[in-house]
Amino acid sequence: xxxxxxxxxxxxxxxxxxxxxxxxxxxxxxxxxxxxxxxxxxxxxxxxxxxxxxxxxxxxxxxxxxxxxxxxxxxxxxxxxxxxxxxxxxxxxxxxxxxxxxxxxxxxxxxxxxxxxxxxxxxxxxxxxxxxxxxxxxxxxxxxxxxxxxxxxxxxxxxx
Numbered sequence: 001x002x003x004x005x006x007x008x009x010x011x012x013x014x015x016x017x018x019x020x021x022x023x024x025x026x027x028x029x030x031x032x033x034x035x036x037x038x039x040x041x042x043x044x045x046x047x048x049x050x051x052x053x054x055x056x057x058x059x060x061x062x063x064x065x066x067x068x069x070x071x072x073x074x075x076x077x078x079x080x081x082x083x084x085x086x087x088x089x090x091x092x093x094x095x096x097x098x099x100x101x102x103x104x105x106x107x108x109x110x111x112x113x114x115x116x117x118x119x120x121x122x123x124x125x126x127x128x129x130x131x132x133x134x135x136x137x138x139x140x141x142x143x144x145x146x147x148x149x150x151x152x153x154x155x156x157x158x159x160x
Contacts, residue, residue, distance in 0.1 A: 003058070006059070007054060007058045010054035010059075010061050010062045011051060013062065013065065014051045014054055017047070017066075017068070017069040018065075020069070020073060021044045021047065021076075024073070024076040025041055025076075027076065027080050027083070028040045028076060031079040031083050031140050031145075032140070032141070032145070040076070043068065043071070043072055046064075047065065047068065051065075079140070086121050086125075086140065088117070089118055089121040090125070092114075092117060093125065093136060094149060096108075097134055097136075107129050107134045124140070126138070130150075133150065135150050135151075
């Protein structure tokens with residue numbers, strides 16, 4: 001590959017990787033919290049000097065961009081998938097609880113009758129029956145970033 005072609009390729013690839021990382025940055029708030037999102041944005045901003053470096057030293061810029069992408073993209077993609085799986089399970093639990101209430105006339109005391117689609121999600125979810133309904137709380141990796149569903153108020157979220 002000629003030096004000019006290598007520079008164009010490096011520039012284009014680094015822009016695509018940087019844009020992909022930036023698109024995932026929004027969800028870092030919901031999967032890891034505000035502090036980690038700030039650190040993630042700092043890491044994403046490293047793409048700018050790498051793109052500039054690729055204009056003079058394309059191989060160095062490419063290696064740096066690939067290493068940065070290898071650190072950020074798989075990690076946050078996996079966290080987004082985990083977040084989606086937990087949320088899908090929560091929707092199914094809500095269906096189970098509401099169906100039980102419709103057929104039995106009351107909310108179940110526990111989730112013992114619910115068959116988890118993803119068994120690992122069970123440790124991320126807590127369920128309690130309240131006077132006027134029920135409360136379902138759940139979290140990702142750390143319970144300082146919590147989500148909940150109240151039958152009377154709907155969904156809620158509290159970042160770290």
